[in-house]
Amino acid sequence: MDKTDVVIIGCGIAGATAALRLAQNPDRHILVLTRHADPLESNTRYAQGGIVSRGEDDTADCLYNDIIAAGAGASFPKTARILAEEGPDLLQKLLVETAGVTFDSAPDGRPFFGQEAAHSRRRILHVGDGTGLAIIQGLLAAMARFPNITLETNLTAVDLITFPHHSRDPLRTYQPIACYGVYAFHRKERTLHRYLAAATILATGGLGRIYRNTTNPPGARGDGLAMAHRAGARIINAEYVQFHPTALAAPGAEGFLISEAVRGEGAVLLTPEGRPFMADYSPEWKDLAPRDVVARAIHHQMEAHGYSHVLLDLATHMDADAIRARFPNIYAKCLSAGIDITREPIPVVPAAHYFCGGVAVDEWGLSSIQNLYALGEISCTGVHGANRLASTSLLEGLVWGDRAGRHIEALLSCQSPANLAASVPSFDEVPPWDESGLVADADSALIQGDMQTIQNIMWHYVGLARNTERLLRAIRELRHLWNEIETFYQTTKLSDGLIGLRNAVEVALIVAESALHNRQSRGCHFREDAGIAEGERLI
Numbered sequence: 001m002d003k004t005d006v007v008i009i010g011c012g013i014a015g016a017t018a019a020l021r022l023a024q025n026p027d028r029h030i031l032v033l034t035r036h037a038d039p040l041e042s043n044t045r046y047a048q049g050g051i052v053s054r055g056e057d058d059t060a061d062c063l064y065n066d067i068i069a070a071g072a073g074a075s076f077p078k079t080a081r082i083l084a085e086e087g088p089d090l091l092q093k094l095l096v097e098t099a100g101v102t103f104d105s106a107p108d109g110r111p112f113f114g115q116e117a118a119h120s121r122r123r124i125l126h127v128g129d130g131t132g133l134a135i136i137q138g139l140l141a142a143m144a145r146f147p148n149i150t151l152e153t154n155l156t157a158v159d160l161i162t163f164p165h166h167s168r169d170p171l172r173t174y175q176p177i178a179c180y181g182v183y184a185f186h187r188k189e190r191t192l193h194r195y196l197a198a199a200t201i202l203a204t205g206g207l208g209r210i211y212r213n214t215t216n217p218p219g220a221r222g223d224g225l226a227m228a229h230r231a232g233a234r235i236i237n238a239e240y241v242q243f244h245p246t247a248l249a250a251p252g253a254e255g256f257l258i259s260e261a262v263r264g265e266g267a268v269l270l271t272p273e274g275r276p277f278m279a280d281y282s283p284e285w286k287d288l289a290p291r292d293v294v295a296r297a298i299h300h301q302m303e304a305h306g307y308s309h310v311l312l313d314l315a316t317h318m319d320a321d322a323i324r325a326r327f328p329n330i331y332a333k334c335l336s337a338g339i340d341i342t343r344e345p346i347p348v349v350p351a352a353h354y355f356c357g358g359v360a361v362d363e364w365g366l367s368s369i370q371n372l373y374a375l376g377e378i379s380c381t382g383v384h385g386a387n388r389l390a391s392t393s394l395l396e397g398l399v400w401g402d403r404a405g406r407h408i409e410a411l412l413s414c415q416s417p418a419n420l421a422a423s424v425p426s427f428d429e430v431p432p433w434d435e436s437g438l439v440a441d442a443d444s445a446l447i448q449g450d451m452q453t454i455q456n457i458m459w460h461y462v463g464l465a466r467n468t469e470r471l472l473r474a475i476r477e478l479r480h481l482w483n484e485i486e487t488f489y490q491t492t493k494l495s496d497g498l499i500g501l502r503n504a505v506e507v508a509l510i511v512a513e514s515a516l517h518n519r520q521s522r523g524c525h526f527r528e529d530a531g532i533a534e535g536e537r538l539i
């Protein structure tokens, strides 16, 4: 199916939710693409701690206030309010009733709400510490029940099809930019396809992999952000990259996330000598301070004292059986790395975790480009401001996936089938991808080497603590690399790795340039050499 009503790029929680909402209309045809062979593979799959719901003594106002407080003054009140008000009911309807996700409950049958940092209430629903996997399995199973959803795997989106850029009509230049689908590369067949659609949704997830230390899986390389940027979409808040305080620092298991829920259940951060240190940085919240504060505190301890990691002690604060029941995956993963978390502390370091910025969208997920929507981690609704409140990203994917689905349906259903078909360009109007003359296959050593260079630049110069000198150095080196990679890209046959490398250097530059331009420390953007925003936290 190369021409459809809606093409959705990505099938994590955001893309899957949009597909399910659109599929309610049996006449609507929805094509969902993912670059992985396994549709489960996404950031969603790895979410551990859970998803925000409404706790027992909780209200929408209360959640709204926590989001605003964590966002360090930069959360957009309108969208934070939407999330707080719509999220919990939608969770119940879509995840529990439609997708059949069974969240953990207490022995009396009531939901077992977890606690996480900077939440003033226990309100996190979870499925052990494998919440994301349970959610995406449920959503994919629900999608399979709709014959009007086609899910295609092994397809890497390369570039958006936008007019005037891809139009053969010179007069199209005088109209606003509009999106009509995507060029995608079939990883197995090594062929390029045009998918044309009345509406296009980018739901490609985050960009953690542009950093050396990250909790994100290999697919999180910012593909959608780079595509949107090349197409001319507005991008905002790109300097706000959230670093998770606690990724496992054990050989062979680097980057594995030790969920915030572990501190929510009482675990305490210690120096390697065994001294608790969070009270020095946040006397009020201590180990449950907002993520940026905890991550910078660890970074500060590591830099000041030359530690390679700090320790997270759960064993002293939770019974061994309770640890195994509440955190089965973390327990098993640490044990496989030789650490028994029921008996000893866990070595941890901070790692790039979540992208708070992204493609600027409105309350319906619509970007600055006509017909182009962006949802989930790739988008910036403004909810997370300068620092995301734990466990709100899954909920944001759900809420905006549903909203975009409703918005697109309202627009498409106004049109007669004939008008709708005519609104999508024909294949004659959109040039096919041209690879003629390219014979060289991409050299994987170059791809790997360049990727590692990007990751090192981002980690050292655009990391937890930034200053003008580091950022300027990063930008100079990334620009040089961008030129090299662009030449490489223009002269080499396509591959998934090459597409990802080109995108990674593009988004690395976007983040570094935003970080340079924002001279004010706020939330997860910390400038050592600039003013601190009013009311902002210092360490």
Ligand SMILES: Cc1cc2nc3c(=O)[nH]c(=O)nc-3n(C[C@H](O)[C@H](O)[C@H](O)COP(=O)(O)OP(=O)(O)OC[C@H]3O[C@@H](n4cnc5c(N)ncnc54)[C@H](O)[C@@H]3O)c2cc1C
Pocket: 009, 010, 011, 012, 013, 014, 015, 033, 034, 035, 036, 039, 041, 042, 043, 044, 045, 046, 047, 048, 049, 050, 051, 052, 131, 132, 155, 156, 157, 158, 203, 204, 205, 206, 215, 216, 217, 219, 223, 224, 257, 353, 354, 375, 376, 377, 378, 390, 391, 392, 393, 394, 395, 397
């Ligand atoms: C280890 C870890 C733990 C987390 N824990 C939590 C938590 O407890 N609670 C919480 O709320 N959030 C958590 N998060 C964040 C949350 O998981 C993500 O923000 C969220 O799942 C993003 O969903 P998404 O649908 O936007 O993207 P994803 O789930 O990442 O899905 C992206 C999709 O796009 C596809 N894709 C990407 N590029 C292309 C391309 N070029 N062409 C075609 N397809 C493409 C991918 O294959 C995938 O299908 C965690 C994240 C990580 C990494």
